[in-house]
Structures are given as structure tokens and as C-alpha cells.
Amino acid sequence: MSEDAPDDLDELRALVADLDASAAALRAYGEANDVPAIERGAKRVQGTLDSVKQNVPGALVRDGAGGDDDADPNGESGEGHEPGR
């Protein structure tokens, strides 16, 4: 096993959370600076990451995952909604 591999599930979840935070920051940069290649690329990373989370027990699925999180089709904030948990 590679030395970089996490030792346990907590560490695995933390890695996923770090990636999620990085993707969100990239996306925010793209939006703020009007660079669709960064904003849309980061959104794609978030989509891929969602499928990784679904394979990690206990990993939090991002609010609005799987759709356009600019819009809430249910008219709800989604706050507190943690599918997959």
C-alpha cells in the first residue's frame, strides 16, 4: 500500500472533504472572475466527487449534489439535508 493512502475511514472522509472544499473554492474563483472554464470545470469535479462520496460510508454529500445547485427545485434551502448519511 502506498504511504499516501489514508489509514482509516475518518482520514478518508477528511480527504474527500478537503477535495470538496478545494473544488468549491475553484468554482467560486471562476464565478467571481467570470472564467467559465474554471467554474464549470470545478463543478464537474464536484459531480465526480459526489460519486466518490457515495462510495465512502459516512461521507457528507454536498447540498444540491446531482443538479444545478443555483436552483432548488423543491423551493427549499436544503439545509440539514444529508442524503447518503
Next chain:
Amino acid sequence: MSRMWNPMLETMDRADLRALQVDRFREQVRHAYDHSPFYRRKLDAAGIDPDGIQTFEDVRAVPTTKKGELREAQGGEPFPYGDLLAASPEGVTEYHQTSGTTGEPVRQADSWSDWEWWGDCWATVLWAQGIRPDDRVFFPFSYNVFVAFWAAHYACERIGAEVVPGGNLSSAQRVRKMREIDVTAFASTPTYALRLAEVAREEGFEPTDFAVDTVVCAGEPGASVPGTKARIEEAWGADVYDHAGATEAGAWGFSCDGESVGLHLNEAQFLIEVLDEDGEPVDPGETGEIVITPLNRTAQPYIRFELRDEIGLREGAAVCDCGRTFRFAEGGVLGRLDDLTKVNGVLLAPTAIEDAVRSYDGVSDEYEVIIDDHEEKPDLDVVTVVAEENPETDVSADEASEELRKTLKQTTSITCRIDVVPYESLERPELKADRLDDRRENHV
């Protein structure tokens, strides 16, 4: 919202862009040298040290790659890509191949990161042409081993637009689907964009009543041929855009929503050299052949590939009002060097005939060109343009023949025979059209 997919790259200062190109070219050559035996042999034979590439002069010392070399290399091991392959076979995730118009098809291996790169290049194209997340984009083509439009499909996903795959449907089913779900854009060859409009009318629809406001063309130069572009715009009541690419190279050129007719060269992802017959760079304002290096390929890289496309190079802020700093191909791809042919000593570009036919309302969209030996004078060639009557005008076949003959004489300097035949006499191609039938026996 930005008019550009990546304004950081598309408006980059020219000096910075050139430095970026040399850096990425060096990395690409290093990758090819380290992972592809084909390129290692080639570069060793030329005495090229990848790390020594520091200037454009160094770039030009690197040998070019010809299509014939690719075919030869792919005849060897490992099957099916030969030692062009610069990745492990397990690293290949996408198979495509060229259409084989000029010989045996070349197989194209792409890794996952290559395929992401393809999508990003196409996203640059589509975003420049107004495709946005609220678009519903239809792809009326047969999804198969040819790369055409596959990457555009995935670029739409990347943009966030809704993709409607229209493969394995008849043309009539396609236009009905486009109408039913209010498609806002579609991508096709120029030939097929015109054919779909024709089928829509046959199905009782008026294409201009559709929700389509954007037509993205690829595969043929038509959307940069003024006569063809105007016909597609009129048929669909939509903006029509051009794109240029190749299986070996990727999507390297695109028109935009600015005031220009031609293609921006995507110089952030490709090093595009425009060279004269001696292999020297042409100046802006001149015409030359493209030698291209995709700058971010891994599984099957191409180093200074001779694309055989000819363009008229332009540069500077005056070429387009969009703000891009990329150089520009005025009028799009002027011709494939493989398509140019000499007729009675005069160089004939098929696009010149296309523009003459499509700019004249007295004939319909379809046509073909036959070049043959003169029956009595063996030293002479005869060019016959077969065009169809236009059922929407009352121009007679004789009038149309005379008008086209005069126009072609003016634009090509060749006296052509014109044969105007009844509407729908000619075959309707559904992808690329092969309209030139060269029957000369002793022509080289």
C-alpha cells in the same frame, strides 16, 4: 457572463502566449520521447534533445510528422496503435479513427485526461459560439468510430447544456424530435444542416419556425464559405458557426460571435505553425500550410504534424472585435492541400466552386464536380459542374447554366461545363460530402 470560455488564455498577451507555447511544446516533446518508441527514434535521428527546445527556432528544428508515418507505425506492435502509443494499453480509454479519405484510417488512442482535454477544447469552441447552460443541443449524427461530434457532445455536458443524442434516427425522425422538444442548437456538417432543412420542409415544417438559434458546423469548410453560410442561416433563421479540427489534432479553430469571417486559432492548446513551401513561417497577410502540435496530449501525441490544411494568416486586434489575441485564419480553411488540383495548369480549390454554386439562388443546395480528360484533346481537362434546379425560383436551366458558367470563369479562371438537372437528382449525403469526382487517367 464572459464571451470566452477562458478569458485568461484567450486574451493573453502575445509574448506570454508564445512563451507558454514553447514551454508546453518542450514538455510534449519530452513526453513523446520518453514514452513513444516511434518519436524516440525520430528525435534521436534528428539529434533533438527535448530539454534543449527553448525558442521557436528550436521548434522548427524538430522534424515534422507525416500521415504516412503514422500508418506505417500502426502496422507494428503493440496492436492496434503500434509504437506511436505513449501510454500503457491500460491507460487508453477512448478509441477513434480517421475516416480514411486519403488512405488507410489512422487509429487514435486517447487516455481519460486526453478525452477531458478534447472536451475542454470543444467547450472553447461552443462557448465562443454562444452555447450556454440553458441550451438544448441536438447531435444529429451516427455515433460511431469517427471522433466527429463525440467531443462536442461531452463539451456540452461540460458547459452544462442539455445534450440530445440524435444517432440511429432517420433524418425525418430527427427533425420531428428537434421540433417536438424545442432544440435551440444543433451541430452537423454544413451539408447535413442544409439537408435537414430540406427534410423539415418535406415533413411539413418551416425550419425557421423551430427554436434553433445556433448551428455549429464542422467536418467541411462550408460555414466559412460565404455562399454556404448564408444558405444555412437563411434556411434555419439561425446564427451559423464554423469549427476546424482533425482526429489527429483536435479542435484547433473556431469562429466566434464577433464581426469576422474565419477561424480563431486556439493557440493555448495548440502550437500552430503556418509555413510556406520551404517550411518557413509565413507573415500575417500570407497563405500557408498548417503544421500543428497539440500541446496537452498523452496517449498518442503528435509532434509537428503536417495537417495539409491551407489558411490565410491574420494577426492583431483588427481581425475581430471579440478581444481574443489568438491569430486568425481569414475565411476559414481555404482548402486541403490533398483536395487542391491543377486543371489545365490552373490550381482549382473545390471551395471556390462551392461558394459560386451556393451564392446563386438559381440552383439548389446540392451539386457535384466532375473532372475528366477532353474527348478529343488529350492535353486538356474538362470540368463539369452538375447542379440542381431550384424549385423555389422560376429560373430556367439554361439561364442558371449561363449564370454559373460566367461566375465560375470569373472566380476560378476555368471555363466549366454546367449541367443543371432536375431537383433531387443528386444524392443527399448525411455526413461529409465527396463532391469532386476526378476521372482523369493520367493526372498526377
